[in-house]
Amino acid sequence: MKYPYTQQFRQNLVEWFHREQRNLPWRHTKDPYKIWVSEVMLQQTRVDTVIPYYQRFIDKYPTLESLAGADEEELLKMWEGLGYYSRARNLQAGVREVVEKYGGTVPNNRHDLQKLKGVGPYTAGAILSIAYNLPEHAVDGNVMRVLSRVLHITEDISLPRTRKIFEKAVDELIHPDYPGDFNQALMDLGAMICTPVSPKCLLCPVREYCLGFMEGDADQLPIKTKKTKSKNEYYDVYIAVNDGKILFERRPSEGLLANMWQFPMMPKKQPSENTWEPFELKYNVTITKVLEENFVEQKHVFSHLTWNMSCHLIEISENGPFPDSVQFVTLKEMEALPLPVPMAKIMNILNRYIFHSPE
DNA sequence: AATGCGGGGCA
């Protein structure tokens, strides 16, 4: 059966949005570049988290060209703490492509946009509808939740193919006069009213057009089956000092936390495994003094794995050349390097209890 | 289709 409330739904939704929309920094511009930046930052990331990052990022890289010319390590530093760091590199690659191939003008069609690095179906639709006011779908988890309830769609949203059902639904529902506002209204509704748990149906502006509310099972939707499995990993982390400098290494250019910096880490199969000698061999150093053995056990949870880190403060001497990507840095130099959060946590502990201790 | 990829907020 065809959804019978298309006209009322889109009109009430957009009117509600015009009254109640959130005041967000990227809503004061129609610059496709800035919309693009905001949408990439918002991938799998909460609005409140993104806001300060977006402000600083646009201050530093106000134009497409300025980002295209940015130093990659500096760029990663701007992204530090935001997560999914390949987004930053892909964004810059995409921006460079726009400068070279499109003369600095962000494409205004889905075909060209989706060929840009880091731009998928959602981000392309968001840019097209918000910056260019084109009637294009922008389906993310938020939209799937809202529309699964409004249209009572019971397909499993953890299956990739299900997204197409929602794209088709948006194609029919989208407000032809206010496509950008319509898409953003779905987001705001999902964030403020149609929340994952305890949706506030009694405050909802489109309650009377919501099939899920009529059925009384809106809060049971969407259907999502896939579970996340996580595994434990164990490491010894060595804060190795020599003459006021600290041994540091850059992670590989691909994979987890690519190109970010860290204290040397030795993986362990078992928490009890001893890695002191393998550490000396791998880094070409000799441990001359153990200052604090296991001064903290630091745990860090990623979405797909957990790091369990035993941290040791030691003094070392250098025997031969370091492996590539390993070097001594001063505390000052370290501040300019992009650190993943687990390393920043350890750094904070060091600053509070070791380096700045009154003794 | 399945998996890898961060980090924080929340019940």
Added chain:
DNA sequence: TGCCCAGCATT
């Protein structure tokens, strides 16, 4: 603790 969040690239 487990789930969720303005997803995308890779295989």
